[in-house]
Amino acid sequence: MDNAKDWFGYDSLAFFGKVNASISHELKNVMAIISETAGLLGDLSEMARGGTPVDPDMLISSTESIIEEIQRGFTTIRQMNRFAHSVDTPVVSVDLMEILDLVRNLSGYLSFAGKTNLHTGEGTAPMALTCPFILQAIIYQAVVLTFQNAGPGAELDISVQSKNESTWRILFDGFSPKEFEVFPDDRITHMAASIGVSIDWDRSSDRLEIDVPVSLEGLPSRPGSPEMQPGGNGSRNRA
Amino acid sequence: MKVLLVDDEQKFALMLAKRLALREIQTEVFFSGEKALETVQQGNRFDVAILDVKMPGIGGIELKRRLGLLDPAMKFVFLTGHGSKMDYTAGVQEAENYLPKPLQIEELMETLNRLTEGPTAAADLDG
Numbered sequence A: 001m002d003n004a005k006d007w008f009g010y011d012s013l014a015f016f017g018k019v020n021a022s023i024s025h026e027l028k029n030v031m032a033i034i035s036e037t038a039g040l041l042g043d044l045s046e047m048a049r050g051g052t053p054v055d056p057d058m059l060i061s062s063t064e065s066i067i068e069e070i071q072r073g074f075t076t077i078r079q080m081n082r083f084a085h086s087v088d089t090p091v092v093s094v095d096l097m098e099i100l101d102l103v104r105n106l107s108g109y110l111s112f113a114g115k116t117n118l119h120t121g122e123g124t125a126p127m128a129l130t131c132p133f134i135l136q137a138i139i140y141q142a143v144v145l146t147f148q149n150a151g152p153g154a155e156l157d158i159s160v161q162s163k164n165e166s167t168w169r170i171l172f173d174g175f176s177p178k179e180f181e182v183f184p185d186d187r188i189t190h191m192a193a194s195i196g197v198s199i200d201w202d203r204s205s206d207r208l209e210i211d212v213p214v215s216l217e218g219l220p221s222r223p224g225s226p227e228m229q230p231g232g233n234g235s236r237n238r239a
Numbered sequence B: 001m002k003v004l005l006v007d008d009e010q011k012f013a014l015m016l017a018k019r020l021a022l023r024e025i026q027t028e029v030f031f032s033g034e035k036a037l038e039t040v041q042q043g044n045r046f047d048v049a050i051l052d053v054k055m056p057g058i059g060g061i062e063l064k065r066r067l068g069l070l071d072p073a074m075k076f077v078f079l080t081g082h083g084s085k086m087d088y089t090a091g092v093q094e095a096e097n098y099l100p101k102p103l104q105i106e107e108l109m110e111t112l113n114r115l116t117e118g119p120t121a122a123a124d125l126d127g
Helices: A003-049 A056-085 A096-107 A132-150 A184-194 B010-020 B033-041 B060-070 B085-094 B105-116
Strands: A093-095 A115-120 A127-130 A155-164 A169-174 A199-203 A207-213 B002-006 B026-028 B048-052 B075-080 B098-102
Touching: A003 A056, A003 A096, A003 A132, A003 A184, A003 B010, A056 A096, A056 B010, A093 A096, A093 A132, A096 A115, A096 A132, A096 A155, A096 A169, A127 A132, A127 A207, A132 A155, A132 A169, A132 A184, A132 A207, A184 A199, B002 B010, B002 B033, B002 B060, B010 B026, B026 B033, B033 B060, B048 B060, B048 B105, B060 B075, B075 B105, B085 B105
Parallel strands: A115 A155, B002 B026, B002 B048, B048 B075, B075 B098
Antiparallel strands: A093 A127, A155 A169, A169 A207, A199 A207
16 A cells, blocks of 8 residues: 555544534533433422422423434434444445535534535436535535534535536535635645546626546546445445 | 522523522523623622533633633632543632432432531422
8 A cells, every 4th residue: 555545544533523523512412401301300390309390391291302412312313323334335336415414413413513505406406426425525525624614603515516417517506615715635636636526716796616427437546545345336235 | 608600501400590599599591601690790790600511602611700700709619511531620720519400309409508608508398
């Protein structure tokens, strides 16, 4: 394994760790609310045992709160599962909207995240034979940087359109690029190059453009490029 | 005892405030550091501020610094959902007390009582 490949591997691992840390934080918040609500129910039970009247509405709202948080926890675990399985097959045919949807959900676990709106284009789903994990890492970093600089009240609009028959273009709108000139840094540039993705600012319209090749097949081999799945035909492998 | 509770996790904050209220602790809840600062700037005073470490905008550590300038007598407790060593170290250095989430209410009560050295927090629930 050459040095470039080692470096690339570390960045991917760092991304995986960062996302999992944010998911664990979200789950801890869910557990904290359930814990406090169960504690409140315990408090109310103690009061009732001591002869103090307990408001039934408090019991109902507490129970509902626990149910809601359990659902939130399940939703978070579903996203965690999607993310975990995104490394199953290094290169696979994916719907870019699914990648964006997962990134939106994962970035939503960050305390400073604002709202991300996904806009589906007309026509067929934007399918691409790519490395979903690396593409996620690139888009995730773009979203994170956006909200780090724009603040929690910011809204980000992301859409996908066909640039030409061999390229999909992912567009970030809704903020000014002047504070985001650090993106992409060398690491993201390296990761993007490994899967043939290019990142540019369109300064005339204040938007970020991420160009994704429709297929990695036929691209020149680069150091650190993920291995193509032999006979890969786009099937997914999710639990 | 009058407590300022600041946490962007709204349900958690409201639930904790209810539990503190059952223990006869008057709690005002804010979901952002900015709003909490405003109320203290307007002259409202609190014995203890319970602050979440990680919040959008003004985080708990910075909020403690600013609140301390407005009211040097205020005591502080940090809450955090993060379990990293870095956060723990920051909490210990920046506040008199640090409590991880999920919270143990008894531990929080002991902390509040110790900080204020008063008997008010020890009220019986069935009283």
